[in-house]
Amino acid sequence: MIWTLIIVTLIVLGWYWYEGRWDRQLFKSEPGRVCVNIHPQEAKAFLDTHPETQVLDVRSDAEFSGGALPAAIHISIGDTEFEQKVGKLDKATPVLVYCAGGFRSRKAAAVLKAQGFTHIQHLHRGYHSWQLAGQPVSHSSKDP
16 A cells, blocks of 8 residues: 555656646747746636637547637647647737646647747646636537
C-alpha cells in the first residue's frame, strides 16, 4: 500500500513539474502577442468584456455534444484537418481555447501561436474547471 501511495505521489508531482515547465514556455510573454493561462472567473470576465472572442473547444465530438461554453466553435484537436480549420479563424480576434482538463488545449494553443494568432486565452484546467466554478454552459454551440 505504501508503495502505491509513493508511486501515485511521484506521478502527480511529476505531472505538476512537467505542466509548470510547459506553461512557462507556452505562456511566455512576447512583444505584441498575448498568450495567457486564465482561471474560469477570469475567463468569464474576459468574455463579458470581449464578446467578439472566438471560443474554441478542441474536445472530441462526444465531449462537445455533452455541453460547451456558450458560443463555442468546435474543432477537435483529433481532427486530421485541425490546423487548416483553426487557420480559418481570425488571427487578430482574441481566442479562448479549452478542452476537458487543459492538456489538449495547451497543444492547441501552441498551434495557434505557431499560426500567428496574437491574442490567446487558455482556460486553465479546461471545461471541468468551468463547470466546477458554476459558469454557464450551452448545449447548442456550433461546428465551423
